[in-house]
Amino acid sequence: MxxxxxxxxxxxxxxxxxxxxxxxxxxxxxxxxxxxxxxxxxxxxGKIDFVGQQLVEQLARFILISSAIMSFAVGFAVESLAVTFAMFGGATILLALLVIPPWPIFNQHPVKWLPVIEPKEKSKEKAKDS
Incomplete structure (x- = not known):
């Protein structure tokens, strides 16, 4: 036991x-x-500020236009449409990796919001009377 x-x-x-x-x-x-x-x-x-949004827009526009011109030129020189699309597709994927995540560089100027102002009691009473 x-x-x-x-x-x-x-x-x-x-x-x-x-x-x-x-x-x-x-x-x-x-x-x-x-x-x-x-x-x-x-x-x-995805916290980015307005300056970051403008930077992303300018960056995307520049990279897309320059990659389209370069891929067309290389594809024309090589006489291959596959090379043109491969270069442009690679540049687009690279651009997506660059601008889609909210990198800290895009949030260097955060917006400072104004404090909340509580309404006064008198204005509440006037609203009730109306």
């Missing part, structure tokens, strides 16, 4: 320690998942 009791207590002790370990591991995993989710959400949010 003593051996049985000891065996049960060891099992109970092991179960309680494994349960507490599982709780600690689960909370750590949840915190990592939440931080990963917030990081992904921050990346997907």
């Amino acid at each position: 003593i051996a049985t009791r000891t065996g049960k207590s060891r099992t109970a002790r092991f179960a309680s320690s494994s349960t507490s370990l599982a709780i600690v591991v689960n909370s750590a995993l949840e915190q990592n998942a939440m931080s990963l989710n917030s990081y992904i959400q921050e990346l997907m949010e």
Whole structure:
């Protein structure tokens, strides 16, 4: 009987320690998942300022026009339409990698919003009376 009791207590002790370990591991995993989710959400949010938008637009326009001219010239020289489309497609993919992610260079001039002004009580009362 003593051996049985000891065996049960060891099992109970092991179960309680494994349960507490599982709780600690689960909370750590949840915190990592939440931080990963917030990081992904921050990346997907796409915060760029108006100056960054203008820079992206100018960059895209310049790269698309210059890559179209260069790919046409090289394709014409080689007499291959496949080379023309391959060069232009590669430049377009490179441009997408350059301008689609919200790189920090596109958020160097963040917008400073005005503080919220709470309406006065008198104006609320006048609105109720009207």
